[in-house]
Structures are given as structure tokens and as C-alpha cells.
Amino acid sequence: MSSRQERIQTLYEISLSIGPKETLEETAEEALSGYLQKLNCSVGGIYRRREDGSYEPTATVPAEPTASDLLSTAANSLNAIDTAGGIDEALPMTGATASDEHYYLFELPEFGVLVLGKRTGELDAVTRSALASLNEKLAEACNSKLVERQLRKEHNRFGAVFDAIPEPVANTVVEDGTERIVACNKPFKRTFGTPDRTPGEDLLGELTPTEAAVGDRRPTAGEGQNRYVTTETTCPTREGSGEFLFHSVPVETDHEAEYIQLYVDISDQKERERELERYERLVENLPIGVYQTTPGADGEFRLVNQGLVDILEADSKAFFDDHTVSDIYVDPAEREAFSDQLLAEGEVDSVELQLETAAGNPMWAEISGIASEERDETVFELALQDITARKERDQQLSVLNRVLRHNLRNAINVIEGNAALLDEEVEREDLQACVNGIEQRVKNLSQLSEKAVTVRSLFDQGREINTACDVRTLLETVADEFEDRHPEASFTVDDFEPMYVRADVRLKMALTELVSNAIVHNDQSTPTVTVTAGPSETGRAGEWVDIEITDNGPGIPPHERKTIESGDETPLQHGTGLGLWLVYWAISLLGGDITIDEAEAGTRITLTLPRVTVDAADEASGDDNDEMLVGDVGTELTEDE
Amino acid sequence: MxxxxxxxxxxxxxxxxxxxxxxxxxxxxxxxxxxxxxxxxxxxxxxxxxxxxxxxxxxxxxxxxxxxxxxxxxxxxxxxxxxxxxxxxxxxxxxxxxxxxxxxxxxxxxxxxxxxxxxxxxxxxxxxxxxxxxxxxxxxxxxxxxxxxxxxxxxxxxxxxxxxxxxxxxxxxxxxxxxxxxxHGWETLDGPFRVTGSEGPTVTELDGSPAFSVYQEVIESQTETSVTRENFFEVAQSHPFGITRLDAEQIVRDPFAVEGDALTCFGSVPEGEFVNILTGDDESxxxxxxxxxxxxxxxxxxxxxxxxxxxxxxxxxxxxxxxxxxxxxxxxxxxxxxxxxxxxxxxxxxxxxxxxxxxxxxxxxxx
Known part of the structure; x- marks a missing residue:
């Protein structure tokens, strides 16, 4: 039997071994060692009770519980504890093995069970009873480490999340009115470096009242309301500065004003928004209509720009909220046809339609657009150009062309016939001269009429050119034709490397006109015309070709030359005919340019045209047609040329 | 063998x-x-x-x-x-x-x-x-x-x-x-004394007083032996410390040196433990x-x-x-x-x- 004093001493000494250590396991091991040493026990264990009522060892002596029959028996008895009346009623519990070794189970409140085993001797009842307070202390120490471990797990989990967030995150506290960073993740350091203070300090100053005392939180909208702060701000970064969507979330602590600050980098987003705004302004101010509609016979307007408002003479964009797309069509059936075409083809280009403005005025529009998918539905994105004026000019040109071709030609024919009769009957020389003058003027008028028709044909073919032209062959052909018609003139085609230009029959028309002018308007006894070609000297040599026509004539009158070079004709500055205009329009429609220079003895006109490669031209010509454009035939080019 | x-x-x-x-x-x-x-x-x-x-x-x-x-x-x-x-x-x-x-x-x-x-x-x-x-x-x-x-x-x-x-x-x-x-055969002469100061094997204080003084006082009051720093090694051979255990023989700690008031033993004497001063004779x-x-x-x-x-x-x-x-x-x-x-x-x-x-x-x- 132990003396009271020895027991008190022993309990005191055991208590010295009980207390939180670095880990739960160390806490349990140290305490268990104290119990075993001071109570002279052979084996022991501290077992944690799981939620399902089973037990797991936290610390045992020996380390492998199954190595000791005594401890194994004691541990097995844990599962046999009758908890019907509560664990407090069941413990402490004693037991003995077949070899008369004794074990003791003690409750560790809210934690588990302490197991002690003695090979010899027993723990007396008084000592067992006296251990209760120590066991409570042990349970408290173990529980505190357990909670600490769980908190550490939570902390580690939080830390993992903290570091996994790709955006800068900082944990801050407000001390002495200053918010400082206590932790931050790697993206934060990469973005802001290691600033002394929270980025966006100005913003935080606004959020935190100047009179805020230590520990005061930022003002919030009110109790029970969202206490988050979310706003956009500009902060200095390692790269300069950036725009951020700033979230500040208060952390629930008792004493400190603590926050989690999240900085979402919206610099790119803001730049895109600004770019979008620029585009919106651009689209809004375009002189054409840009709009979005739904498909269908009627169709709804979704978006319209100011250009469409202006073109359709609407008061405002609100007009389109109350009208369907078909309302602006003169013939609503055309709207349905247009919608069907766009849905079928996916895109349309330069479709001419007759519309009606909000004021009821008819107009012509040229519409291009695409069908696209937006939010799981098909929409039309369209561009509309007012071509009413062009259509009216086309009408005027058609009438004028008819007048030139038909009415004027008929009148010329009548005048020619009558002039021929007069020529036969009039014998007086002075009158004969008058008749000859009439015949010459009528002839000129006839040529002018024919040339006007030719000019008209230039434009009929538009700007689309899918043919290549062998420059040498073309120049030789033109020279041959003129040598036959004008044997008095001298034609020379210089030698130059084979080359091809993107052109069609209009190039030959232009050359023919130029060579004809060089001969017809030449005042020399032997008109001389030299044609040659080579890589452009004015443009990029590999991509452009210069075709030069040089004569020994008197030169082009300055006012005509100026008119052609400026591309504009005024009542005070105009040419005498259509010849040079024919050349100008033909070359312009072919995408080229014309330059007029004074030569040593005459004029040199340079036509600059886009070059195509020999391979492209060969491919276009096909195996059976090595000849390129000769006269009025071009070789078709493939699309990628 | x-x-x-x-x-x-x-x-x-x-x-x-x-x-x-x-x-x-x-x-x-x-x-x-x-x-x-x-x-x-x-x-x-x-x-x-x-x-x-x-x-x-x-x-x-x-x-x-x-x-x-x-x-x-x-x-x-x-x-x-x-x-x-x-x-x-x-x-x-x-x-x-x-x-x-x-x-x-x-x-x-x-x-x-x-x-x-x-x-x-x-x-x-x-x-x-x-x-x-x-x-x-x-x-x-x-x-x-x-x-x-x-x-x-x-x-x-x-x-x-x-x-x-x-x-x-x-x-x-x-x-x-x-x-x-x-x-070991050693018996308690006096104690227990709480170790109020120690570092590993060195005891500096017993019951809040310098360890050597406490030791000296106990030995001199209960035996006819005079204890000095010079004869400490000889005296300590007869009077070691004992650390108590419940229902077991005390664990002996043998002090072998004195430095100032600190007594150094073979083996640690944790602070807070109770120690007795032991005595023995040839027969025991x-x-x-x-x-x-x-x-x-x-x-x-x-x-x-x-x-x-x-x-x-x-x-x-x-x-x-x-x-x-x-x-x-x-x-x-x-x-x-x-x-x-x-x-x-x-x-x-x-x-x-x-x-x-x-x-x-x-x-x-x-x-």
C-alpha cells in the first residue's frame, strides 16, 4: 500500500509529464512515459476514440501493441466496453490476463482511453481513483493538440487554396490605422513584389475612415448585409501599374481588423473594353448602316448604328424597336428572299435592294452581311450602303449611252448620207470645202460616239480581274496591228524579260488608244513609237510592271495631261476627247496607274500594273494553252493568285 | 558460457x-x-x-x-x-x-x-x-x-x-x-525534496534552496559527517539521491561533483521531481x-x-x-x-x- 505522501508525490510527478508538446503523438508519448515510469507499469497506451466508437492508438509502449500480450488483451477489451450507461459509467475498468497480469482502462474525457498494464503487482483503488484528475488533464492536452492539428490541417488547406489561386491574394490586418500585409501568395509577389503596404493604398484609405481606431473595421452597409468590398482600382505593380477588380473580405476575428484581399487583374479586360468602345464609336460614326437582325420574313432589329438611323431617315434608334426589318423594304417579299439567301449561303455581298425610309422615301441600298451564331441563335450582321445616287447616275448613263449609241448615231448616219449627196452635187470649190468639213466633223463625232460606247463597256466588266496577260505577246500584237494600218510609222518593241500582269482585254484597249494617239497626233514625217516593259521603277519591282509607250510626237497638251493626272475634269480644265480618259479608266479599273513624262523628243506614258508570276500564269493558262492573253483574251487565274 | x-x-x-x-x-x-x-x-x-x-x-x-x-x-x-x-x-x-x-x-x-x-x-x-x-x-x-x-x-x-x-x-x-x-539497498535518510532547479544531471535547487546547502544541512544534521565541497565526492558515495516510484524501489542518482551550490549526478534529475537523500551501510x-x-x-x-x-x-x-x-x-x-x-x-x-x-x-x- 502506498503512503498518501508517496501517492501525492507520484501524481505530481506524473502531472509534470502532461502538457501540450509539439504534436499530439509527442504529447501522448511523453505523458504515457510519465505514467509508466512513476507507476512502474510494464505497458501502456493512449487510444483515441473514433466517431464510430472504435479506438486507434495514439501512443503505446511497446510501440507495436501486438508485441505485448498484456497490452493486446487490454486493447481488445476496449471494444468490449459496455457503453450502454455511458462511457463514464463503464470506466475506469480493470482486467487481468490468464498469467495474472493486470491492466487498467481509464476514461480520457472527450478524447479516448488510457491503458496501463502491470506484469507484477496492482494499482490500488485509491491510486486509480486519484488518477482521474490527471487523466482529465491528459485528455485536455491531447484534445488541444487534436484541435491544433485540425486547425493546422485547416490552415494547410487554406494555405493550399491561397497558393492555388492564380490571382494575387493577400491577408492583411489593420494596426495603428495602417493596413499591412501578413501573408500573400506567389501571384501577389509576382505582380506587386513585396510592398510594405497594401497595393491600392489610396483606395483603402477611402474605404477606412481616418478616425478609425486600432482594430476598427471598414464601414459596411449595415448589419446583416454583405460586408464585402468590391471595386475597380489602379495599383502600382512591378511592371508599372495595372487595373484590378479589388475584393476585400473581412475575416471573422475577435480582436483584429483582418481582411483577405483579392486582386483580379482586369488590365487586359479594360483595354479590350476601351478598344471595343473605340470600335463602337467607329461603327457609330460610319456613313453606312451597320446593324444586326434576326432572320425571317419580318426579322427584328437587334443592334443598329447611327449610320443606319441617318440613312433610313429615322428619328432615333428607338424607331427600330417598333419596326420589323421588312418594314423598310419597298417589297416585303424581297426581305424574305434576302433572308432565305443569307441563311442558305451564310453570306451575301453587295445585294442591291429597294428600301423605303422612315419618311416614306424610296431608296436603293447595297447590303452585304453574314449569318452567324450568337447565344444559340442565328443572327444577321449586315452593312448597308445608300446607293440611291449611284443608281440614279447609272440610269442617267444608260440614257446617255442610249442617246449616244442610238439617237446620235442615227442622226450621224443621216448627216453622213446627206453630206455624201452634197459632196456629189456641189461643184463650187468653196462649198466643196464646207461639205468636206461637215464630213470630217461627222466622222469625228461618229468615232466619239463609238469611243463612248467603248468606255461604257470598260465599266461593265467592273474591277474583278481573273486573267493574266503575257506583256511581250500583247505588245507585239498591238505593234503588228498598227504596222499594218500605218506603214508610214515605225514601231519598235524592245527586248525584255518575259513577264505577266494581272489584266484583261481592257489593257489592250488602253494600249491601242495610246499607240493610236502617238501616231495620229504625231507631226513628224515618220512617227516613231517604242514600247517596252520591265519591273516597276516606282513601285515594288517584284510586284509591279511598268509598260512604257514612247513617241516622237509633239506631246500631250498640258491641260489634258493635267486633267488625266488629277483624274478630275472641271469646266475650266477639260480634255478634248475621250481617248485619254478611256486609258485612265481602263488602267484604274485594272488596279494600275498611269504616268505621263516628257521624253527627249516626244512623250513617254508609263502604265504600272500588278505583276503575276510565270508559274501562276502557266497554271492559269493550262497545259494546252501556252499562249497568254493576246488581243482580247486573258488567261484565267486561280483564286489564290 | x-x-x-x-x-x-x-x-x-x-x-x-x-x-x-x-x-x-x-x-x-x-x-x-x-x-x-x-x-x-x-x-x-x-x-x-x-x-x-x-x-x-x-x-x-x-x-x-x-x-x-x-x-x-x-x-x-x-x-x-x-x-x-x-x-x-x-x-x-x-x-x-x-x-x-x-x-x-x-x-x-x-x-x-x-x-x-x-x-x-x-x-x-x-x-x-x-x-x-x-x-x-x-x-x-x-x-x-x-x-x-x-x-x-x-x-x-x-x-x-x-x-x-x-x-x-x-x-x-x-x-x-x-x-x-x-x-540497491539504499534507504531514505531524509526527504522528499522537490527539485526546484535542475539542468539535465545537475541539481541546482532543492525546495527552493541551493542544492548543496540543503544536502549539506541534511547530512550534517542527521549524521556525524561534516560536508565540504572538498570531501563531497567521498560523502556522496554514502548518501546518494533517490527518485521515488510508486510501489517500486527508488531510482538512485549518484552525485559525484559539486560546483558552487550545484550537484551533478550520473543520470538526469528532472526539475519538479521529488528526491530523497539516501543512506546505506555495508550490510544493506x-x-x-x-x-x-x-x-x-x-x-x-x-x-x-x-x-x-x-x-x-x-x-x-x-x-x-x-x-x-x-x-x-x-x-x-x-x-x-x-x-x-x-x-x-x-x-x-x-x-x-x-x-x-x-x-x-x-x-x-x-x-
Missing amino acids: EATYSTATGTDLRETLAAVADSDGVNGLLLLATPSVDVASDEFAATLAGLSVPAFGGVFPAVIHEGTAKESGLLAVGLPATPDVTVLPNASDPDADFADTLDPELPANGYETAFVFVDAYAEAVPTVIESLFRTYGVGMNFIGGGAGQLDDDRGPSVFTNDGVFADAAVIAAVEQPIEIGVQ LIAAAAAAYESAVGDDTDGSLYAFDCISRSLYLDDDFDRELAAVDTGDRPVVGALTIGEIANDGSGHLDYYNKTAVIGAVRNE
Whole structure:
């Protein structure tokens, strides 16, 4: 039997071994060692009770519980504890093995069970009873480490999340009115470096009242309301500065004003928004209509720009909220046809339609657009150009062309016939001269009429050119034709490397006109015309070709030359005919340019045209047609040329 | 038990040990050396490395052979089964994870007993002992003690075939069951005193007063002995400290030095513990040794014995130490052992501890 004093001493000494250590396991091991040493026990264990009522060892002596029959028996008895009346009623519990070794189970409140085993001797009842307070202390120490471990797990989990967030995150506290960073993740350091203070300090100053005392939180909208702060701000970064969507979330602590600050980098987003705004302004101010509609016979307007408002003479964009797309069509059936075409083809280009403005005025529009998918539905994105004026000019040109071709030609024919009769009957020389003058003027008028028709044909073919032209062959052909018609003139085609230009029959028309002018308007006894070609000297040599026509004539009158070079004709500055205009329009429609220079003895006109490669031209010509454009035939080019 | 005592050195010693190692039935060697053996020499290391069986041991102030304590020479004990030898280095490192080096499966693999020799001057001896107990509990019996020389606290003190080590412990598990008897015979003179100041093995305060003053006052008031710093070593041999355990003999802590008011012991004296100041006489100590013998031997009639007795008991008993040896060496069976600087043992029923001034007897069973 132990003396009271020895027991008190022993309990005191055991208590010295009980207390939180670095880990739960160390806490349990140290305490268990104290119990075993001071109570002279052979084996022991501290077992944690799981939620399902089973037990797991936290610390045992020996380390492998199954190595000791005594401890194994004691541990097995844990599962046999009758908890019907509560664990407090069941413990402490004693037991003995077949070899008369004794074990003791003690409750560790809210934690588990302490197991002690003695090979010899027993723990007396008084000592067992006296251990209760120590066991409570042990349970408290173990529980505190357990909670600490769980908190550490939570902390580690939080830390993992903290570091996994790709955006800068900082944990801050407000001390002495200053918010400082206590932790931050790697993206934060990469973005802001290691600033002394929270980025966006100005913003935080606004959020935190100047009179805020230590520990005061930022003002919030009110109790029970969202206490988050979310706003956009500009902060200095390692790269300069950036725009951020700033979230500040208060952390629930008792004493400190603590926050989690999240900085979402919206610099790119803001730049895109600004770019979008620029585009919106651009689209809004375009002189054409840009709009979005739904498909269908009627169709709804979704978006319209100011250009469409202006073109359709609407008061405002609100007009389109109350009208369907078909309302602006003169013939609503055309709207349905247009919608069907766009849905079928996916895109349309330069479709001419007759519309009606909000004021009821008819107009012509040229519409291009695409069908696209937006939010799981098909929409039309369209561009509309007012071509009413062009259509009216086309009408005027058609009438004028008819007048030139038909009415004027008929009148010329009548005048020619009558002039021929007069020529036969009039014998007086002075009158004969008058008749000859009439015949010459009528002839000129006839040529002018024919040339006007030719000019008209230039434009009929538009700007689309899918043919290549062998420059040498073309120049030789033109020279041959003129040598036959004008044997008095001298034609020379210089030698130059084979080359091809993107052109069609209009190039030959232009050359023919130029060579004809060089001969017809030449005042020399032997008109001389030299044609040659080579890589452009004015443009990029590999991509452009210069075709030069040089004569020994008197030169082009300055006012005509100026008119052609400026591309504009005024009542005070105009040419005498259509010849040079024919050349100008033909070359312009072919995408080229014309330059007029004074030569040593005459004029040199340079036509600059886009070059195509020999391979492209060969491919276009096909195996059976090595000849390129000769006269009025071009070789078709493939699309990628 | 095949035990050979030799005072040979150099080549002779090598040949002697080789002969024991090569003997029939010898599968391991327990080597108990005295300070006369130059264990720090390369030659000794080479001798160990050249042995044909696993060997382990330590240097002790004296070895016990044929009923006498010999302060020179070396005792080689042939073991019938191959020992499993483990070295724990850095025995002064309190943060060392000694348990990580220990093989917890030894008891399950049939090892019944472990010889433990640890550098007596290592600062983490309690940690080494605690690691052994936490790992094995009472799964094995332990017997051994602190190695080293009384006048050299830095030299190498334990060894195996792999070399000679300072600041280390050697654990050699054997399959032989050895029953342990542990007794010291010291009785409480006064106490308990709460250790209110200590650092490792050094006690600075008892009950809030300078340790030396308390010690001095107790001894001088209860005995006729005058205590001074100069005679402290002699007085302390008669009056060690005792750390109490419930229902068990106190654990003796042997103070051996005084510096100012601080008393330094072999083995730690944790702050907060209660200690008694003990006293003893020749008869009680010799009786304790006899009791340890009886406890170990029990009913066994022919098993040989291992005796690890504290060097301070020898110093205290002086000429009467022969009587203590006679109490454990009754002549009916071989007795080998050493005078150690602190003893390590458990009796198979309780906590493994590091003792001072204690007689530890191990009786081999099933030999």
C-alpha cells in the first residue's frame, strides 16, 4: 500500500509529464512515459476514440501493441466496453490476463482511453481513483493538440487554396490605422513584389475612415448585409501599374481588423473594353448602316448604328424597336428572299435592294452581311450602303449611252448620207470645202460616239480581274496591228524579260488608244513609237510592271495631261476627247496607274500594273494553252493568285 | 558460457580473441574491457574487425571474473547465439530519433534479452533509455550499464566489429532469456525534496534552496559527517539521491561533483521531481546484491550469471566489496560482468530505467 505522501508525490510527478508538446503523438508519448515510469507499469497506451466508437492508438509502449500480450488483451477489451450507461459509467475498468497480469482502462474525457498494464503487482483503488484528475488533464492536452492539428490541417488547406489561386491574394490586418500585409501568395509577389503596404493604398484609405481606431473595421452597409468590398482600382505593380477588380473580405476575428484581399487583374479586360468602345464609336460614326437582325420574313432589329438611323431617315434608334426589318423594304417579299439567301449561303455581298425610309422615301441600298451564331441563335450582321445616287447616275448613263449609241448615231448616219449627196452635187470649190468639213466633223463625232460606247463597256466588266496577260505577246500584237494600218510609222518593241500582269482585254484597249494617239497626233514625217516593259521603277519591282509607250510626237497638251493626272475634269480644265480618259479608266479599273513624262523628243506614258508570276500564269493558262492573253483574251487565274 | 579473461595486448590479444570467437558453440562475443586496454588504437579496431563472429562491448572501470573485480585486462564472453547488434550514435543529442534506428520486430523475431552499453558521459542517456522502453516495453529484458572511464569523460567507450565509438550506445539483442534482479539497498535518510532547479544531471535547487546547502544541512544534521565541497565526492558515495516510484524501489542518482551550490549526478534529475537523500551501510548494500541474485536466479540451479554492479558501490564498500561479489558469486555457476558507471536494467515487470549505485544480476535461462 502506498503512503498518501508517496501517492501525492507520484501524481505530481506524473502531472509534470502532461502538457501540450509539439504534436499530439509527442504529447501522448511523453505523458504515457510519465505514467509508466512513476507507476512502474510494464505497458501502456493512449487510444483515441473514433466517431464510430472504435479506438486507434495514439501512443503505446511497446510501440507495436501486438508485441505485448498484456497490452493486446487490454486493447481488445476496449471494444468490449459496455457503453450502454455511458462511457463514464463503464470506466475506469480493470482486467487481468490468464498469467495474472493486470491492466487498467481509464476514461480520457472527450478524447479516448488510457491503458496501463502491470506484469507484477496492482494499482490500488485509491491510486486509480486519484488518477482521474490527471487523466482529465491528459485528455485536455491531447484534445488541444487534436484541435491544433485540425486547425493546422485547416490552415494547410487554406494555405493550399491561397497558393492555388492564380490571382494575387493577400491577408492583411489593420494596426495603428495602417493596413499591412501578413501573408500573400506567389501571384501577389509576382505582380506587386513585396510592398510594405497594401497595393491600392489610396483606395483603402477611402474605404477606412481616418478616425478609425486600432482594430476598427471598414464601414459596411449595415448589419446583416454583405460586408464585402468590391471595386475597380489602379495599383502600382512591378511592371508599372495595372487595373484590378479589388475584393476585400473581412475575416471573422475577435480582436483584429483582418481582411483577405483579392486582386483580379482586369488590365487586359479594360483595354479590350476601351478598344471595343473605340470600335463602337467607329461603327457609330460610319456613313453606312451597320446593324444586326434576326432572320425571317419580318426579322427584328437587334443592334443598329447611327449610320443606319441617318440613312433610313429615322428619328432615333428607338424607331427600330417598333419596326420589323421588312418594314423598310419597298417589297416585303424581297426581305424574305434576302433572308432565305443569307441563311442558305451564310453570306451575301453587295445585294442591291429597294428600301423605303422612315419618311416614306424610296431608296436603293447595297447590303452585304453574314449569318452567324450568337447565344444559340442565328443572327444577321449586315452593312448597308445608300446607293440611291449611284443608281440614279447609272440610269442617267444608260440614257446617255442610249442617246449616244442610238439617237446620235442615227442622226450621224443621216448627216453622213446627206453630206455624201452634197459632196456629189456641189461643184463650187468653196462649198466643196464646207461639205468636206461637215464630213470630217461627222466622222469625228461618229468615232466619239463609238469611243463612248467603248468606255461604257470598260465599266461593265467592273474591277474583278481573273486573267493574266503575257506583256511581250500583247505588245507585239498591238505593234503588228498598227504596222499594218500605218506603214508610214515605225514601231519598235524592245527586248525584255518575259513577264505577266494581272489584266484583261481592257489593257489592250488602253494600249491601242495610246499607240493610236502617238501616231495620229504625231507631226513628224515618220512617227516613231517604242514600247517596252520591265519591273516597276516606282513601285515594288517584284510586284509591279511598268509598260512604257514612247513617241516622237509633239506631246500631250498640258491641260489634258493635267486633267488625266488629277483624274478630275472641271469646266475650266477639260480634255478634248475621250481617248485619254478611256486609258485612265481602263488602267484604274485594272488596279494600275498611269504616268505621263516628257521624253527627249516626244512623250513617254508609263502604265504600272500588278505583276503575276510565270508559274501562276502557266497554271492559269493550262497545259494546252501556252499562249497568254493576246488581243482580247486573258488567261484565267486561280483564286489564290 | 565461455568466458576468457586476458591481460594480453596487441597481437596476443588479437589471437586470444580470435581463438574465443572461433571456439565451437560461440556465435557472438561480449567484450568487457578495462581502461588498460587501448581501445582507441587502430590495432584494437582491427582486432574487432577481424573477428569471425559479431562482437560488442564497452570499457568499464573494472570487470568481474571468477569472483573478483579486475581493473586491467579484458573479459571475452562467448555467446551461443548470434547477437543482433545496433549502434546508436550521437547519444548526447536530445533531439536524435533513436527509436527510428531500433528494430521493433526484435521481440517478435525471438530475441529475449538485450545488452545495453551507453557512454556514461553522454548527455542524452535518459532519451536513449526511454527510446528503448517505448520501442520494446517489457518485450525484452535489458541488462547493462554506463561505459567509460572514471577519469576520462570524452574517450571512446563502446565498440562493435565496426569500430570503437564515443558518445554512443550499443544494443545487442540475444535469444537467450535472462532473468533480471535489480536492487540497491539504499534507504531514505531524509526527504522528499522537490527539485526546484535542475539542468539535465545537475541539481541546482532543492525546495527552493541551493542544492548543496540543503544536502549539506541534511547530512550534517542527521549524521556525524561534516560536508565540504572538498570531501563531497567521498560523502556522496554514502548518501546518494533517490527518485521515488510508486510501489517500486527508488531510482538512485549518484552525485559525484559539486560546483558552487550545484550537484551533478550520473543520470538526469528532472526539475519538479521529488528526491530523497539516501543512506546505506555495508550490510544493506550487500544484502541488496544478494536479493538481486535471488530475484534473478529464482529456482534455476545451473544458469550462468551476468553481474553489472556500480563502481560507486565498490568505492563505498571498499574491502567489503568482495563480500558483495561473494553474495552474487556463490561458486556454483560462472559469474561475469563489470563495474559500471550507472546501470541499465528492467526486471521484466516494470519501467526500464537508468540506475546508479545499484546491483544488476542477470541469470541465463535455458543455457
